[in-house]
Amino acid sequence: MLKPTRLALAAVLLAATTQVAGGAPAPASSETVTVQLDGDHLDWPTLTRVLHADSVSVRLAPGARQKMAATRAGALRTVAAGERVYGWNQALGPNKDRPLTTDEQVEFQKRVLRSHAAGTGPALPPNVARLALVLRANTMARGAMGVRPELVDRLLSMVNAGIAPVMPEIGSLGTGDLQPMAAAGLSLIGEDNPVLRDGRQVAARMALRAAKLPETFTLEAGEALPLISGSSVLTARYADAIDRSGRALDSFTAGFALFLEATRAEQGAFDPRTHEERRIPEETEAARQIRAMVCGTQWMTDDGRRRSGEADPRIQDATSVRATPHILGALRQTLGTARETVVREANASTSNPLIFERPGGGYEFVMGGNWDGARIGHEIDSLNAQIADLGVLSEGLSGRLLDPKWSYGLPSNLAGGPVGLNSGMVQAQSMAAALIPEMQAAATPAGTLSRPVKGGQEDHNTMAMASMRGLAANLDRLDTVLGVQVMLGAQGIDLIRGTMGPLRLGEGTAAVHGVVRQRVTPLVDDRHLTPDVEKATALVRDGAFTAPVASAGRNSCAAA
Template sequence: MTVIVQPTGVEPADVLAVAREDAHVELSPAAVEAMAASRAIVDGIEASGRPVYGVSTGFGALASTSIEPERRAELQHALIRSHAAGIGAPMPREVVRAMMLLRVRSLAMGRSGVRPVLAQGLVDLLNHGITPWVPEHGSLGASGDLAPLAHCAIVLLGEGWVLGKDGARMASSEALHAAGLRPLELAAKEGLALINGTDGMLGMLLLAIADAAHLFTMADVTAALATEAMLGSERPFLPELHAIRPHPGQAASAANIHRLLQDSVIMDSHRDDLAHAVQDAYSIRCAPQVAGAARDTLDFVRVTAARELVSVVDNPVVLPDGRVESTGNFHGAPLGFAADFLAIAAAEVGAIAERRVDRLLDVTRSRELPPFLSPDAGVNSGLMIAQYTAAGIVAENRRLAGPASVDSLPTSGMQEDHVSMGWSATKKLRTVLDNLTSLLAVELLAAVRGLQLRAPMTPSPAGRAAVAAVEPFGGRPGPDVFLAPVLEQARAVIAGPELRATIEATVDRLH
């Protein structure tokens, strides 16, 4: 696959392809032309001698300091070196690749005043698989992701570090030499244009959107499996009950669960049983209301990310009429808010899943399933401690759901006196989603155990698919086994596409 960067931007699928599938990247002729025209304006400003922020002045609190023409290239190099000041473990490769592509996207829009060779330099890094070493700490989300982007930019200068194949860091000069690439010399404005953007935040948010969309559907799957295993009712998921409260996410989630519960001998066994509970617990009956609200939050986040993908995020910007204007478009508040909202939603999807796990394991509430889903409880503890693990993860997600975007701290001598913390918001969102994967894995295993224990009654097609996916590594109910590797493989089932594809082949496409 080849992603061609146009002056109008890129699509979310392009970012995922480059970040996760190593898609090849090219600059379109129109993008090269837009950058060349923008650069001509900056060259004209330099020749005129008039003061312009970032071109002929210092940065941040040093914006009023004039820089002599002969030192302006030095200024750009010094900017990159000083701003590559992150610390901590390296960010994942997919995040750095997404960030670099998004910076190429921004430069290619022709409002940053850079030479096309600068964007091509980032493209070359992507196409040669050279991933800068970007420490996890350093960005405040305004003026954009300065430190993370500087750690990408410094590699273009033949300085700094890159991720080696073994995960260790190596000198970027070695990586460039091995790829046949040469370091770049920056011109006026170019160092600033390389780092003044929301690309790290946006990259992580786009990756999180894709992950959340999949996990929210899998949450409907595990909720349906747990409902079936606990002899719950399908009636609360009837479409007419959700049409009278027309939240689109709720309707989609309810439709998924209702469809997944059809053609089940287990469900048929108690549908007309007058002794059956009139109402299921909230964690079952209200699953669409919680998961649906998360889906609606995800839709809002998608809209925010889509707007950012067509935005010029730089400072200053070069307008087609020759003006160079300072902006605040680098401020990450829209992305920080969106990430915080989605983290709250994802945390609750996991929290309600853990409550269903607890019910499945509790002999007083699981409708005749054995304690902790062990046929020989006492000597064996079954899934008791798996629920402990889930409870601990829920508690961590509650802490992570606290918003980062309200935690501004002033910097740069009070010039940058309000920042977004969008980098922190998007980074912790990814942790919440990783935790959600684990929580759904525990629910998947518990629900499958419950369905197995309902034999000889057979579950729904979705239930049969889940049992078939889990049994090869999870086995059948019996004596206790080393549970950690079972949970790890259950995580892989939740994260991967195979179980969902198998279910959809039987029950039609899920929302």
């Protein structure tokens, strides 16, 4: 077993706290993001900028405004001619066969919002709520829902003023975003659903008045259902989860580089020839990125292993090490598909009914199910399973660092002082292990758990929002599991650094180690570890490892 001295660790501590970190972009952006909506060109980079911006300026494109106005006029003529239309002059759900008089139709819009605003639980993060409103406005901009351009203007005036409705996340069955968007709708018309502005929760009218916007807004016939019947909230939450998953992938890659160097791992598992033979581009890219992280390493060599006391060749490392490019490649592939799905959904008419221009003139309503979130829901279930598996992999690698046998000689439990007198980091890893069964339970696919509601009128539901809640909770858990991984990996590096002498770490590994040591100091004698875990978790959550991982991807090894 390698036995670092207390003096050596003190020297490491001094070096670690003065090393310049690779830097990390904060998820938030101080720039005002300007967007024009036409219902057809909202792309992934724009979505993420809206998600992270401090402020946005969004407006409706002139061509979309004209199309919306024409469709609205055609819809009103069609209804006036006697066509019975769900949500316009007919009631909803089990009461769909109940006609609405002309006098009832405007009042009905308010009552739809009031009756459907029955959600509960935590509110959506303000940036996700804002993105949901932008997505809803963009779907309306396609001109197939029959709403006025003025409704989009009202939505965007709230967005531009920094007003985010308080939208409870529990209630949606994946059959449209009925409950959360109904809450947003009440804020939009100036009723009593609260909003967030400048970090404070206030009454909607107070925020509207402070922003110099009209305190009330009247929905006209047929406008409540397009506002609430769609997948914009689900899509916004999915976009946020995809973005978070990408940062988690960077954090795992950073922690894996620390693990590889601390255990002086074999590099053969990342040979490009092996991965090219598998013919999965995302896997090949994952292996390339790992090679880039450890580029220039002298620790992961026969010389490095001999210096640390290994007399015989390693041959190969454990399955978890050799299979990591495959696991990360699969996740990369899933995230690529997920981004495509979100962009398609962001530029689609997700409501019921829709209205189309007839080839021979005039307009007709078509009743359908475009609010259904089945595709997104099943994708969320799949992503959640992979996020849970990444957590299992991360926790397992952390566990290997604690065992002198599996870490190839690191002190037991990564203790910095005398082993036995000091228990090291074992309980931090145990805490991560405690999160794993929670992650596995939350990864149960809710998309297989449909429940009929509303007297059988809505007899199949995707439960996609339940899937989304499970994924969001697991991403929170994964932040902590990955935080433990990078914390233990950095400790492993420090414990062996004296033995490795002049041998160099890989470029990316050294940068990641510097990021960790800016916030978390090496462990010498035992201390209260909760603050360390929380600091390491914050590094993951804030995307602190994205910059060093991206920078490593541009080094000389990246092309190999």
